[in-house]
Amino acid sequence: MQTENFGERFKRTSKKVMKRILLLLLIIGIATFSFLYWGTLEDGYMAGKILRVSKKGVMFKTYEGKINLETFGALKGASPIAESFDFSVEKDNEELIRELEAVALSGERVNLHFIKRYARFPWRGDTKYFATRVERTKE
Numbered sequence: 001m002q003t004e005n006f007g008e009r010f011k012r013t014s015k016k017v018m019k020r021i022l023l024l025l026l027i028i029g030i031a032t033f034s035f036l037y038w039g040t041l042e043d044g045y046m047a048g049k050i051l052r053v054s055k056k057g058v059m060f061k062t063y064e065g066k067i068n069l070e071t072f073g074a075l076k077g078a079s080p081i082a083e084s085f086d087f088s089v090e091k092d093n094e095e096l097i098r099e100l101e102a103v104a105l106s107g108e109r110v111n112l113h114f115i116k117r118y119a120r121f122p123w124r125g126d127t128k129y130f131a132t133r134v135e136r137t138k139e
Contacts (some may be wrong), residue, residue, distance in 0.1 A: 030086055041128075042116035046085055047137070050104040050112075053089070053097065058125040063089040063097055065104075065131065087114055088089065088125025099134050111135040 048069040056064050069083045089097055103110050113133045120128050 036085055037117075037119070037121065039118045040115045041118050042114075044114060046087075046112045046114060047097070047109065048112070049084075049107060049109055050134075051084060052103050053100045056126065059089070062125045063091055064126050065089060065100055065117045067110075083099065085129075086111070086127050087129040087131050088127045089131050090124070093132075096131060096133060103134060103136065109139060 046067055046069060048067045051066040051068050053063065053065040055061055065087050067085050067087065069085055089100065091097075111134070112131055113135070114129050114131050117124075117128045117130065120126070124130075
């Protein structure tokens with residue numbers, strides 16, 4: 001009779017421990033996903049000309065862009081070196097998408113504010129870099 005009581009108590013205790021472990025793992029998983037999804041690693045600006053803004057994807061449609069950063073060499077009078085940089089745009093930011101399309105067509109120089117996320121998710125974009133706003137420069 002003692003062994004049956006011990007066995008039943010062991011089963012109940014094991015179930016409680018397993019439930020707590022699973023709950024703890026679920027909470028850790030949600031916290032990790034939230035950190036990777038909404039966390040910001042870097043915040044800054046890029047200056048250049050927007051080369052393209054396009055809607056891409058087979059399963060997940062995302063907005064992707066490319067900015068041409070004109071960097072200058074150390075020699076005076078040297079021609080600029082063309083360096084391009086890819087970025088994504090959140091699809092719910094329609095005003096920014098329209099403004100990026102307009103400056104891409106006009107060819108004007110802009111300052112592009114961006115944030116860099118910790119992880120890339122396919123439904124969000126092809127890059128970890130996301131444009132948040134664009135400022136037109138006066139040349």
